[in-house]
Amino acid sequence: MIARTLRAGLLIAALGVAGCTESTLNVAGGGANAQLPQRIVKEMRAKGMSRSSPILARVFKEENKLEIWKQKTNGRYDMIASYDICKMSGKLGPKFIEGDRQSPEGFYTVRPGQMNPNSQFHLAFNIGYPNAYDRAHGRTGSNLMVHGACSSSGCFSMNDAQITEIYAFARDSFRGGQTEFQVQSFPFRMTAANMARYRNDPNYKFWEMLKEGYDHFEISKVPPKVDVCEKRYVFNRIAPGAAFSPAGACPASTMPDQLATAYQTYRSTYDAAFSKAVSSSSVATKASITGLTEAKLVSDWTTRRARGERVSMQPPSMAHDGTVSVTSRMGRIDSPAGRRMAAVDAEKAAKERAAEQKRLAKQREEEAKQLAASRAAEEKAAAEQAAQVPSAEPAPAAASPATAQAAPAQQPEEKTGILGGMRKRLTNIFGS
Structure with missing residues (x-):
């Protein structure tokens, strides 16, 4: 079996808003020592697998599947179990930062210390996010697990019966001497048809890089050796006397001849299938994260x-x-x-x-108050207007008949003056 050299992410005990938080104070619910069902044991024997042989886990987010592969006596791996993921948050695409609710995509490593028999989610194991690739890109997050209880904020959540079986597969392989097992997390099965469907997605370049590791496993049915250099994944590369630095330049390296030849043949077939799929693809795609900007929006929402x-x-x-x-x-x-x-x-x-x-x-x-004042002003104005209107003069009273007889007739002023003057001259002439 080809050695695997990825280092697991450091487990963080503090509660994290991004991942599924854990408490180490809970008492194990008894599932940590449960044995695999006899139907699985029987199938393992039929496929040439021992109970304690090494395992590999593969996740396909679009298909909502988690698969357990197990090594056979010939050294190659075969699938022994497939489970529907009960709950998974986020979209297709990688995890960027704490709180973005994304489940990781990439190649991760699980060691015995990452197994948690006392999980508050029944049983759990930490997949090792962030790995060397994630850290080289400044990605953050903690407590990203496969666990039970069917509740997720970036984890791969199973129901309790499923995680009991998955946990048993891992526990038995560690007891058999496996020191670590690989978790391969993909957005979808990386077939030519699916890659053609998502060729315009903003995550496509990242997925193309993951596909090389996917292809190596499809060809050899052996977990690929995974390294990171120049901030990218490299697979099954041999660099004698040199080390791979995640952010440094990739050292001179080679790929085993037999694998290199098989890979070139595989790619030729794939390229032809991809071209055909581009012209005939009609299946709709699922939502994917657009990048760090969207991750920050979701992270802020998660924090609040x-x-x-x-x-x-x-x-x-x-x-x-x-x-x-x-x-x-x-x-x-x-x-x-x-x-x-x-x-x-x-x-x-x-x-x-x-x-x-x-x-x-x-x-x-x-x-x-304003209404009362308005009414008072209106009443005052009306009173003042009434006082300014003049009253009509009364007509003189009619004289009684007696008064009319007693009163001398009033002569006009001009006529009375002429007669008086003539009387005065006659008097002077003839005497009184």
């Missing part, structure tokens, strides 16, 4: 949600053209932090309602 803040029920999503969509339905996680935040919000809302009621009462009081 973990604080108990009221956020959209689903994390934001970015399309390949850069547009961001957020669901309108809001809520918060049911947790101590969420309940504290809900209490704070309720108190704040109560204060706002009281302040609004006080404001409305004051507004109504001011409106009543």
Whole structure:
């Protein structure tokens, strides 16, 4: 069997918002020592596998499958079990940062120290993210596992019966002398048809790199030797006297002749199938992460949600053209932090309602005062207008008949003056 040299990521005991958090205080539920079912034991014998022979795990995210492969007596591996993944968060594409809810893609290594029989998710093992490739690209995250309980925030979550079997496969292989086993995580089965479907995806270059390791396993049915140099994966390379540095230049290396020849033949067949698939592919693709920008949006959502803040029920999503969509339905996680935040919000809302009621009462009081003042002004204006209108003079009273007889007739002023003058001259002439 070709040696495998990937180093596992350091286990982090602190709780992480990105991955499935663990507690080491829980008591094992008894599943850690469960034996494999007899139907599987019987099938292993039929395929030339021993109970303690080495294993390999493969994950296909689009197909929602986790497979266990086991070494046969001829040194090659064959699939012994396939499980439907119960729950997996995120989209197709790699994990970028803590909190982006992405499950990793790449080649990872599990050692005995990464097995957790006391998991709060029934049973679990840490897949070793971030690996050398992830660290070379500055990617972050912790506690990325395969576990039970069917609950995921970036992990591959199985139901309890499934993880009991998967855990037993790993435990028995370690007891048989295997020091580490490989977990290969892919976005989908990397066939020509699937690669053609996703040829325009922003993650395509990354997936092409993973495909070389996928192809090596398909050809040899032996886990590939995995190294990282120049910030990229390299597979089954031999560099005598030199070391592979994840961020450094790749040393001069060779591939075993037999594998190199088989790989070139395999690629020729693949290239022809790919060209044909490009012209005939009609199957829709699934959503994939657009890159670090979207990862940061989701990570911020995860952090605020973990604080108990009221956020959209689903994390934001970015399309390949850069547009961001957020669901309108809001809520918060049911947790101590969420309940504290809900209490704070309720108190704040109560204060706002009281302040609004006080404001409305004051507004109504001011409106009543303004109305009263307006009415008083109108009444005053009406009174002043009425006082300025003059009253009509009364007609003279009609004289009584007696008064009319007693009163001498009033002569006009001009006629009375002429007669008086003539009387005066006659008197002077003739005497009185």
